[in-house]
Amino acid sequence: MENDIKKETEKIISECRECGLCSSGCNFLAESTSPAEMARKGITMEEAYGCALCGKCKAACPLGLSLQEMFQARRVKAIQNQELDPEEFNYFMPDYEENVMNAYRQYYHIDYRDLEIDESSDTYFFPGCTLMTYSSKLTREIYNRIHKKLCCRGILTECCGLPLYQMGLLDRAQQYTDSLIEKITQLGIKRLIIACPNCYYQLRETLKSTGVEIFTIYEAVDFPENSQEPLPKCTIHDSCPDRFDGVFARQTRAALKDCGFEIVEMANIFKDSPCCGSGGQISHFRPDLADKLVKDRLVEAKHTGAEILVSYCLSCVLNFARLESELAVRHVLNLLLGVDEDYADVKKRAAKIFAE
Template structure:
C-alpha cells in the first residue's frame, strides 16, 4: 500500500503544473494549496477521508492527473498502518449484520424471497444495496418486467463490495469480491442486469475474468409504451462512477427523450458533474462539506426552471431529498416505469429504525 501512495505522490509532484483547474472544481482542493504542494508536504489522513473520490479533478486536468488516486491511497495506508479503526465503518459495511441497510430492511419487512423466477434463464437481476433497500416497490417492478420481457431467474440481494474499496479496506475488498465471484460462478450466471452505476462499474471489473455479461436496465427493458406524465421537464444529475465513460448518462437521456421528456441541462453535467455529497462516504467524515455539495447542486438544478431533478443513482436521489426544495427528486426509473416514490421521508424512516 505504501508503494501505491508513493507512486501516486510522485506522479503528482513530477507532472502537476499547478494550474489551478482542479482546485477551482473541488471544495477539498480549493481549501488547500495545489495538489503538488500537498504531495510534497504529505497527505494527512483527514485529507484522505475528505476526498469524495468522485474523479472530477482528473476530468478537468489537462494532463490526465488524478489527485483522487493520491487520497484513495492515503486511505489504504491509514488502514494498513492502523491509524484508522475499520470498526468505525461497520454501520455501512455489507458484511456487518448491524449495517444500516440490513436493519432498515428487517424493520420494514423488505424481502424478495417470494418473487417468481424463470428456471430456464441464466440471467439475474443485481439491483444493488441502496436500490433494493430504499426503493423496494421499484425494485420489484423492475424484476417482474425483466422476468416477463427477457426471462430472469433470480434477484441477487448482494452488495458489489464498493464500500470496502472506498474505505481503504483492500484485504476485505479482495475477500468479498472472491466470495461474490464464487457465488456467481456456482449459480452459473451468464448475464447480470444492473440498476446502480456503482455496481455496474464495480461488477464489470470484479467479474471480468468470468465472462459474465454486465448490462444496464436501460439496455434491456422496453420503455417504448411508456409516456411522460404531467411533469414533462426534468434535469439530470450524472453519477460520479459514470463520469469518464458516460454509458448510463447517454442511455438515460436517450430513453427519457424517447418517452417524451424534455431535458433541461445544468451547466455542469456528465464528466464535469459535481459529487452529490455521498461519494467516498464523506458525509461520515465531513458532513458540512457533504451538505454544501447537496445544496449547491439543488441550486443549480433550480436554475434550469424544471420541475424535477432526476438521477440514475438512487444514492444521489436520496441525498438530494434530504433538504427542502420545490423540485421533485426522483430516480430515472420512477419516471420510466410510472412508479412514483417520494424519497424525502427516508431519513425520518431511518431515525425511526434506530429509535427502537
C-alpha cells in the first residue's frame, strides 16, 4: 500500500500544472492548496475521508489526473494503521447484520421472501440495497415487469460491497465479494438485471471473470408509449459512477423522451455533474460539505424551470429530497413506471427507528 500511495502522489507532484481547474469545480479541493502541494505535504486522514471519490477532478483535469486514487489509497492506509476504528462505522456496512438498512427493513416490515423465486432460473434482479430498502413499491414493480418479460425468477437482496471498498476495508470487502460471487455461482445465475449505477459498475468489475452478463434495468424493461397527456418538465442529475461511461445517462434520457417527458438540462451534466453529497460516504465525515453540494444542486435545478428533479440513483434522490425545495424529487423509474413515491420523509423515517 505504501508503494501505491507513493506512485499516485509522485504522479500528481510531477504532472500537476496547478491550473486550478479541478478546484474550481470541487468544494473540497477549493478549501485546500493545489493537488500537487497536497501530495507534497502528504494526505491527512481527514483529507482522505473528506473527498467524495466522485471523479470530477479527473474529468476536469486536462491531463486526466485522478486525485481519487490518491485519497482512496490513503483511506486504506488509515485502516491499516488503525487511525480510526472501523467498528464505529459498522452501522452502514453491508457485512454487519445490524446495519441501518437492515434495521429499516425490519422496522417497516419490508421483505421480499413472498416474491416468486425459481432457483432454476438463470436471470435475477439485483435492485441494490438502497432501492430495495427505501423504495419497496418501486422495487416490486420492477421485479414484476422483468419477471413477466424475461422469465426473471429471482431477486438478490445483497449489497454490491462498494461501501466497504470506499471506507478502505479491503479485507472485509474481499470477503464480502467472495461470498457474493459464491452465491451467484451456486444459484447458476447467468445474467443480472441491475437498477443502481453504483451496483452496475461495481459488479461489472467484480463479475467480469465469471461470465455473468450485466444489464441495466433500462435495457430490460418495456416502458409506456409516448403519452398523449402533457407531462411535467424534468431535469436530470447524473450520478458519479456513471461519469465517464455514461450508460445510465444516455439510457434514461432516451427512455424519458420516448415516454414524452421534456428534459431541460442543468449547466453541469454528464461528466461535469457534481456529487450529490453521498459519494465516498462524506455525509458521515463532512456533513457540511454534503449539505452544500445538495443546496447548490437544488438551486441549479430550479434555474432550469423544471418541475421535477430526477436521478437514476436513489442515493442521490434521497439526498436531494431531504431538504425542502420547490421541485419534486423522484427516481427516473418513478416517472417511467408511473409509481409515484415521495422521498421527503425517508430520512425522518430512518431517524425514528433510533429515537425510540
